[in-house]
Amino acid sequence: MKTPKYNAAWTSPRKILALILTTLVFSIGLPAQPPANPVPAPENILSGALVIPMDNVNQGNAAGTTFNLRAYGLVNLFLQNNIPVKWVILPGKAKDAVDFSANVTRIAGTQGTAGPASVSFSGGPFVVSREFDTPALRALITSFNGGTGDVTVYKTNADVSANVRYNMTHKPKIAIGPDGGNFGSGVHQSIFDAAGIPNYTSNVGDIGNQGACFTLATQAHSTNATFVNTYRQFVQSGGNLLLQCASVNTFENDANGRFQASAPGYFIYSSNNPPNNEINSNAFAFPAGSMPFNQFIGLLADQDGAVTEYAYSAGSGPVNNNTVSVVNTGANSDKFVATASQIGGPVGGVVFELGGHNYARDDDGVETDSEIAKLNGQRMLLNAAMVPAGTVCTAPPQAVTGYKSVRRINVRQGGPPVAPGDTLEWTIDYVNNSQANQFDFQVRDIVGDLSGFLTLVPNSNVVTLLQGGATALRNPAYDGAGDDATADMLAAGAFLPVGGRIQLKVQTTINANVPRPYVLLNQTKARSQTILPTDNTKSDAVDATNTSVFADNPPPAGSVPQIQNLNIIDPTAAPVAPTAASVGVEGRAVTADGIGIPRALVIVTNASTGEVRSARTNSTGFFRVDELEAGGLYLITVRHKRYAFPTEPLTLTITEDAVGLTFTGTLPEAKAVVNTKTKK
Known part of the structure; x- marks a missing residue:
């Protein structure tokens, strides 16, 4: 049986610990970069969803x-707390185009409209x-906002259709690479700090010695090619990698790199001397507006640095579906500012590359960039952190935990715990220890689907306990006969909130034709x-020995002991006693004189x-009764038309032949007849 992992009252969400799950579930989504991606079908997002806008008005200012x-920090906080987040990006859009529109009301922050109002969302909400x-x-939300730097959050007032690029469940964990004197670490660390994302490790050189749990590794200004091969292994195992400035040259033009360009690699443009061949222009184009890397609104700053732009060297070309994110225009349209490729997949293994050294500062004096243009460069790093990875830093699936016990409820004296003709009552509990409220919650129980020797007691399915705000009614049409709606124990519309609990009971009788022994x-x-109804939503077998599972409501008294296998979700079992060996009883019925x-x-x-x-x-008063079950409890009585025998039966548990039994009968006492007649 799978070992339960919580031991406090089910009514308190804080006291419920999730089961340790042994399978890894990666974020569901499309490969990171177009144009190879299939277009995702629009999802119907139900009214009451929350929207974190990512445009400059609703998450910036009116201008x-x-x-x-x-805003990225709040999304990260949700993911770290096992709350899935949808990243909505309209396929094939031009950069800055609207991703979807919805009627919303603001529930947090101060920017945008208070609503209710129709709002258009862009920039990858x-x-x-x-x-x-x-x-x-x-x-x-309240804790993260804390009165300063409040993130705007809206709530939708109606259902809306939107194209979801990623259903994100991964937990971002970032490895920031070093450069001499923490030069490179400081560039990226300051951006994550500004976003309120604390889950990073600085000065990670050899990613191979840091464990497999990072989702994104970043190198802001690496000039050390020692560990390029270990970063390739990291990417091939599903990790994402962002290379910026000098790191583009160091990693891409190393024989162990080649993430985006075939040999001889990229030709580098730089503001350093020599050479000083930077293209001083921010007249950039964005060929793929639906790329996650490009989810920002407005211009991108033209940054100086050891690598400002790059292009395919003579004889080189794209590999790993390399896709241009930001490119110069006009005569310089062959010079890239940002690109992305994907090794393997379908999730993770994305390599982002970006020219320019530090988007939190102005250029080298040749030009002054706007605040939003510099913020957009910082957003590219944060966008990369949001792209799901295929490494092990992923959240467990959202699930509920089920338990079930069984007991015999018909009254009889002695005998085996369970036998043909008995009535069994199954007690079923489901607890929501995920991070999500469960709407239209349902429990399906196909009676006898594993044995075929159980018959449902009609109308016996009942809801016996609701805790933590749960609501549920029994399904009056339940018959447990087949894998369809008639095997659903609850009426439609049941609600199991976070920390809530629903308990049901159902009764069955054991058919007379059950083999013996049988389970x-x-x-x-x-x-x-x-x-979905998977193995993770089965009900695990429990009994009175599972004291760590129950707080205020253990299995009912008399529950049948269950098989307890670690890491296995066992069905609830009711062992039917074997047919006993044949034994008999013998003895005599005698008078008081023998x-x-x-x-x-x-x-x-x-x-x-x-x-x-x-x-x-x-004729001698001897008797014998055979074909009795060894181990059974028997009641023996004797009757005769003349002799009286004790009315209380002799009670015996017979494990072997019982011999020498004696039952003594007596004649009724003769009564004297009194003649009351008078002689005449």
Whole structure:
């Protein structure tokens, strides 16, 4: 049985620990770069979803001249707390085009409109589905905003269709590479700090010695090619990599690199001396507006640095689906400012490359860039951090945890715990220890689907406990007969909030034709709008030994002991006792003087099953009754038309032949007859 991992009251979400899951589930999405991507089908996002806008008005100011980088920090905070986030990007759009529009009301921040109003969202907005809008999520928003640098968040007032590029569940973890004197680390570290993203490690040189848990490695200004091969291995294992400024030359033009260009690699343009061949122009074009790397609004600053632009060297060309993100125009249209490629896939293995040294500062004096143009360069780094990776830093799937116990509820004396004809009551609990409210929650139980020897007691499915704001009603059409809606135990519309609990009970009888011995099995699966009925939603077998699982409501008394296998979700089992070996009872029915009483009826009743066997005594008062089950509890009574025997039965547990039994009968006492007549 899978070991439970929480031991406090189910009514408190903070006291519930999620089960340790042994499988890795990566972020669901498309490969990182066009044009090879298929166009995602629009999703219907239900009313009540949250939108984190990423344009310069709704997340900046009315003039659109600034942007709040902390919007990325809030998205990161959601992901770190196992709250999935949708990244909405319209396929094939021109840069700065609208991704989707919706009628919304502002719930956090001060920028944009208070609403309700129709708002157009661009720049790659992020969306959180309504089921995750819980008090815990609202507390995260309040805590993160804290009164300064407030991130604007909207709530949709109606269903809306949107193209979701990524359904993100990964937890970003960033390795910032060093350069002499922490020169390179400081460039990227300051941007993550400004965004409120603390989950990074600075001065990571050899990514191969840092474990496999990073989702993004960045190199802002590396001139050391020692570890290029380990970074290639990191990318091939699903990690994403961002190379900036000098790192483009160091990594791309090394034989172990070649992430984007075939040999001999890239020709480098630089503002350093020599050579000083920087192209001083920010008349940039953005050929692929739907690239995640390009999700920002407005111009990009023209930055100086050891690498400002780069182009394919003579004899070189694109590899790994290299795609141009930002490029010069006119006579310099062959010179790139930003590119991206993907090695492997379909998730992760993306290499982003960016010219320019530090987008948090002005150029070298030749030109002064606007604040938004510099912020857009910083956003490219933050966009790279949001792209899902294929490494192990991924969140577990959102799920609920189910438990089930079983007990016999019919009353009988003695005998095996479970036998044909018994009525079994199955108690089923589901607890929501994910980060999402579960709408349209449902539990399916196909009675006898694993054994075929159980029959449903009609109308016995009932909801017996609701905690933590859960709401549910029984399905009156439940019959447990097949894998369809009639096997759903709950009426449509049940709600299982975060930290909530739903308990159900259902009764079955054991069919008479069950083989003996046999183990009756029963299993359920749960589902909701966002959870599929998989092995993770089965109900695990529990009994009174699982004290760590239960706080205020352990399995009912008399529950059958269950198989306990670590890391396995066991179905609930009810072992039917084996057919016992045949034994018998024998003895005599006699008078008080020891004289045998013939023709007495000896009745032997199985206390567990009610089965009756009988025999008549012979001329000497002897009897024998055979074909009794060894180990069974039996009640023995004797009857005779003349002799009286004790009315209380003799009770025996018979494990082997019982011999020498004696039952004594007595004649009724003769009564004196008094003659009251008077002689005449």
